[in-house]
Amino acid sequence: MRASRHWWDGAADAYQAEHGEFLGDARFIWGPEGLDEAWARLLGDVEGRHVLEIGCGAGQCGRWLLTQGATAIGLELSGRQLAHSRELDARSGVRLPVVQADAVHLPFAPGSFDLVCSAYGAMPFVADAGGVLAEVARVLRPGGRFVFSVSHPIRWCFLDEPGEEGLYAVSSYFDRRPYVEEDADGTAVYVEHHRTVGDWVRLITGAGFHLTDLVEPEWTVGNEQVWGGWSPHRGDIIPGTAIFTATLPS
Template sequence: MTRPPIDMRAAWNRTSATYQELHQIPVDSAHYGPWAPDENHLRLLGDVRGKRILEPGCGGGQCSIAFALQGATATGVDLSDEQLAFARNLAAKSGAAVDFYQGDAADLSRFAGASFDIVFSAYALAYVEDITSCLSEAARVLIPGGLLVFSLDHPFRDCFWDEENDEESLTPARSYFLRDASEWQFSTSGEWMRSFHRTIGDWTDLLREAGFQVQRILEPEPVLTPEEENSWAESYDLETARLIPQTIIFVATRGA
């Protein structure tokens, strides 16, 4: 039986409560992904006080809230109404002033050009189908020389996802060079999701074509506390994360 097309807005609306309850993502620092060192350790953005930061695909808003608490003017955009409701509630509880908007990361037309110093995204851009528009929009809203920092599931990790059995494998299960949409289920909610595989070379080409200069590519090793290990164990396999890269982080600047 063929599944109906996946409505990502509806899928995240149904997944939000389970996801946020399970992972308990903190707001003391921007995070880059499961078991990855956070921004307080990596310092990729520098001092954010007084900076205008946009977070497309902000989810529950934890990173935007962290930036606001550190003195930035933070703005978050997300497709999911439920994620945004969680984000607004969390911001109020945290005493953080953040503007949150419902919208698509590929359409930032509500924002004027050159209106942000930094665009940041954690584990969101792989869900974006029209990635060319997404990166072009990020370049448009950034000031010349502005900073783009985003993290993703490492593309190499996709090779170890066994779609037939819907689980991670310790041997390659698909080609790294197979560029397609993947449909998979969240282990916690059972909700079907869709993401897009792009190679590291694809990402660097896309960034260059959008007017960015890649400054760094990071592949951090897992950094674990007992709490972090427990909070991600339902969604990510720690044994695999210790053998192959889990997260990749791109740091790029907009051209003048």
């Protein structure tokens, strides 16, 4: 968690400058493909619902939820990302309540929320994804849902390149070693974890959820955004994002 906090505090300004226009001030985008919750409706009708967004970044998704009549709150590890959230609050006129906290230890009472969501927030960056799922199950009401997006596990086989060179498998899908970047002293400054589809299914069901949907979004027509290894070229051939819907028994 220390590495993630430090990295996102340092990267937040560049990230928002590069991707802010695509993400909007109050827009719910599930991933670089451009799948927009305004028409995808993976969360269903959120009006009147209590919703928690984990890893909210600058709060774009949570702010959109507020415009749809939800009672929403964002949770984020990075203080610098939350500083950008406050700026967007002022610019958009839609204020998202936020909490700076670790997703493995959610600071909420049991049964506080109808929905929990996460668009590339927290889940790829925590070693204990099962612990996060258990915490989400704790704060959800019976029948509640957790919908979250991560890098599609198959992408770990390929170079993180948007062009033709990124279409050749170079790594084993079954190599679960995390991707780690280190500074000159050998201290981890960025960590991202790989889990196969089967790993995610077992983690979800192990936390007491039913897996009720898995969406692999196709590239959105008209989206010319290149985002790291994501691009229209690759997006037409291999999936870049996986979106899991996990539902608690009623």
